[in-house]
Amino acid sequence: MSLIFSLPAILEESRREYKKIKENEEQGKDFYPVEQLCHNEPEHGAAAESILAKGDNLEFIQYLMREKDIEGRIQLIYMDPPFYSKASYDAVIKLKSPLVPQAPAIKPAAYEDVWKTGIEDYLRMLCVRFFLVKDLLSEEGCFWVHLDWHVVHYVKILLDEIFGEKNFINEVVWNYKSGGTGKRNFSRKHDTLLFYSKTKNYYFQPLKEKSYNRGYKPYRFKGVNEYKDEMGWYTMVNMKDVWQIDMVGRTSSERTGYATQKPEQLLSRIIESCSRKGELCADFFGGSGTLAAAAEQLGRRWISCDIGDLATASCLKRMSVKKSSFTLMGDRFDREGEALLLDVEVEPIEFTAKKLVTVTLQGYEPDEKSIPVKGEEREVIKAFCRADSLQLLEYWSVDFHYDGNMHSPEFSFPKEKDSIEKTCSQIGQSISRISIRAVDVFGNSMLKVLELDQPGMASDC
């Protein structure tokens, strides 16, 4: 049966599920703070409320509604869900070490976009979330969904019903050069973004772009400002709805290796036009955290949620490099940190009651089960384990005053330029319990707690 006949039923079933969720708001899964990263209060006061969550976004939205009183408080929600492409996606991890010559990149699975139960189930999954995110938006709030030719036309029909046709603001075409070509079709070189408002009083700040004059020559019209660059003469006009932005290139500094990562420039345009500094922006299919990265840069608070270990690790590392302050939440997913080999030294400081505590990473020994690659790639990992195991870590952080509950590190070390800091020191009087949290290249995370019994000694808790 053609999908057109199923759309009303998809909408009604999703509405029923949404109503059931709202009626049972007190129930649902809890999310717990796992790590609280606090760098200096950044400009514009954005930060303290930013959240990175690992888990299913439906459960997380329910949690936010139940515990964080979030309805009506988000200014911008951007969603970049799987596109119904029927493909599986990898993350590309390039491990480099002078001790392991010419190691090939490894490609652990990032996420699946395969829907064995068909397109109806996929659309129902989206639709329930559309109903819920509408409730999360402020009265001036905006919603963007990022899709492509696979399903965008069906989703437009569903969103017109949920947000109202009158609140459909734009179809934005993101045009890029990368990707394949077809022999029996024109090469597919764009994604489609649908932009809706919650009400007619939505916030929107038009952006400007260059518009080159015909022949790149000056017009010299009275009262019109004209400018010149290396291409020629242009004026500044309100931005149009076709955006030519390159995909994140292999050598780009923003590249995380996470499949289907979107460019920060694309997200910056959406954030700048639909939110003000200090406001809250959210992405419930967050992947490597592109919305979070762009929001942080622009002084907005952010929420990013993803179900995957690799996505969460990628976003954690990215936001740590950006010195962002945020809470990582989830269902207490850390393993115990036996695989982390550490050395801890405690030196009393003469004539004071203080001591210098130094934690040094010595090695990393993941168990077989936590290595999610097969064949040749597994051999590459084993070679790294033998020669330079710390290359397998992406991030670690140290809380010298662990309260037994929340890991709130004073120091965090993302791997940068293929190298990770190995030593961390702190001077203090009351350092007695230290927690060390680490994340490896596969997204496995672990927490190790050390009790300092007496000067010069440390033991596992």
Ligand SMILES: C[S@@+](CC[C@H](N)C(=O)[O-])C[C@H]1O[C@@H](n2cnc3c(N)ncnc32)[C@H](O)[C@@H]1O
């Ligand atoms: C297209 S990718 C997002 C890429 C992201 N915009 C970026 O720039 O990296 C879609 C993401 O949705 C996540 N995802 C799929 N189903 C989810 C669910 N139910 N809850 C949370 N995340 C989900 C996948 O793990 C994947 O990372």
